Amino acid sequence: MSDDLAPVINKEVKKAAYNYLARREHSCHELRQKLKQKDFELDDINLVLEKLIEHDIQSDLRYAQCVIRQRLAKGYGRTYISNELKQKGLASDISSQAFASEPVDWFELAQQVYHKRFGDVPIRDQKDKAKRVRFLQYRGFDFEQISATMTLD
Numbered sequence: 324m325s326d327d328l329a330p331v332i333n334k335e336v337k338k339a340a341y342n343y344l345a346r347r348e349h350s351c352h353e354l355r356q357k358l359k360q361k362d363f364e365l366d367d368i369n370l371v372l373e374k375l376i377e378h379d380i381q382s383d384l385r386y387a388q389c390v391i392r393q394r395l396a397k398g399y400g401r402t403y404i405s406n407e408l409k410q411k412g413l414a415s416d417i418s419s420q421a422f423a424s425e426p427v428d429w430f431e432l433a434q435q436v437y438h439k440r441f442g443d444v445p446i447r448d449q450k451d452k453a454k455r456v457r458f459l460q461y462r463g464f465d466f467e468q469i470s471a472t473m474t475l476d
Contacts, residue, residue, distance in 0.1 A: 332374065333367040340371050340381075348386040351376065352412025387413055387421035398436040401429055403463020433459060433468040434475060446473075 336358060343349055343357055351372055358368045375381040387408055394404045401422070408418045437459060446452045452473070459469045 330370055332370055333363065336363045336367045336371045337374075339363070340375060344375070344381060348389045349381065350383050350386045350411045350413055351381060353386075354381060383413055383417045384420055384424075386411075387417055388424055391421055391425045395425070395427060395432065398432065398439065398462060400433065400459075400463030400465070400468065401427075402465060403461075406463070429464065429468050430471050433462075433464045433472045436462055436464075437472045 339358060339361055340354060343354060349357070354375075355368055355372060358371075359365070372381065390408060390411070391404055394407065405418060405422075408421075409415070437455070440458060441455060446455065456469055456473065459472065464472075
């Protein structure tokens with residue numbers, strides 16, 4: 324294939340994209356937004372992103388795996404992480420693949436988070452119990468995980 328017919332890649336867009344990706348992984352959506360803010364042409368942005376994806380320099384799956392690992396380390400549950408990935412513009416199939424590649428015992432994680440926050444202090448009353456349940460809900464754990472954690476306490 325002749326390079327004469329290939330579209331010309333804007334070097335400034337390419338440089339900016341590489342600079343963003345050198346710092347950390349970005350989703351395609353996130354990278355597109357950041358490049359738009361720099362007032363680059365949308366056609367140039369899309370062409371550069373297409374090439375980055377083609378050469379596996381930018382990967383939404385790799386980005387999702389990175390976000391999942393970071394949030395797991397901070398003690399967040401699947402619901403919280405899924406919502407964050409959705410906000411970052413990732414497709415649900417990419418999120419599902421990323422979760423499948425990062426096996427997690429959500430019940431164990433919920434228990435660790437609970438004990439880190441509340442220790443061995445027994446539940447005093449309904450108000451205290453509700454506070455603890457809300458904490459785990461905010462962290463993104465589902466009802467089943469919260470119930471299992473609370474009954475073990």
